[in-house]
Amino acid sequence: MKVVGFTGSPRSNSNTEILVEEALKGAGDAGADTAIFNLNQMSIKPCQACMYCKSHEGECDTKDDMQIIYKEIQDADAFILGSPVYMWQMTAQAKLFTDRLYANFKTGFEEKYGKKKMALIFSQGNPDETMFQEYFNYTQTMFNFLGYDVISVLSSQGNAVPGEVENKEDIMKQARKIGQDLAKG
Template sequence: MNIIGIIASQRKEGNTAFIVNEILEGAKEQGAEVKAFSFNDLDIKPCRGCWACHKSDKGCVIKDDMQQIYDALEHADAIVLGLPIYMGQMSAQGKIITDRLFARFSPRFSPFFKENAVKQKLILSFNQGNPDADLFKVYTDYTKNMFEVLEFDVTEVPIVTDLRSEPACEREDLRTSLMDFGSALVSVK
């Protein structure tokens, strides 16, 4: 099984990176091949809304590091998308990546969309400083639904909370549960 992680945060070694990497580590321990992409290491521009990706079979015309993610998505069985919540919704980095998925994952328009294709599994991981896991539930449910409409099989939506009081890397209970998500991702048929 091939699993990619996308860390949609500017903080290269922050909470989001820890969360995604621990989920990937759990999958790796079960034999999965894993690779993580950190937004911080990539030059990814926002979608132009030009629709060129849907007017031919050439894909996105913006030649930047999103091409690396497109290539990895072609071979991925599953994705772990780590999204910090800023101002009640995913980070700007997460939005840029999500918008750029339009070139590959919009079934009504994309020449890349394959009917009856096996859906890629997706762990949609959110993290926030606030201790109330339900505070942004309307938004996290909306985002889950959006990815399901785009034909992803959203297997889990963990919401890691209370990160103002203690960083994720210092919470041993969190490490175990994150690795369990990754392990379960490999064993899900």
């Protein structure tokens, strides 16, 4: 059992990354191998819409760090995408990652490697927990449509300062639980 996390914040001591790490701790406690990748520190180009993947069994022709990620997802049983909310959406780093998953879409990936479990984790500055709910639901529906099984969407509000989520016991507990759930076969 392997659970991998991808995080889309450019900040050090990022609240998003803290939550994803906590989820991975939960997965680790439940017996999973874990790994985390910071998308901001990786070289990931935008999808070039060349459609090479559609005639090459999901292989992406853009040979950048996304190739590492494709392999990680292929080998994992579950993965987490964590992103801060920027302008009511995921960050550009997380969106590049998401667009590039197009390579796995309708190319036999699911049949070959199984339906991967997934969780989404968001951190936002605004304290209103309902504010971006529509976007979170929409994103969950999109990933389900892409062929993943999104079992949880966690959002944490009012995180303006790096690292402050660490003191929010309840949300940290929820993150840990998500990891445990992802690690269940």
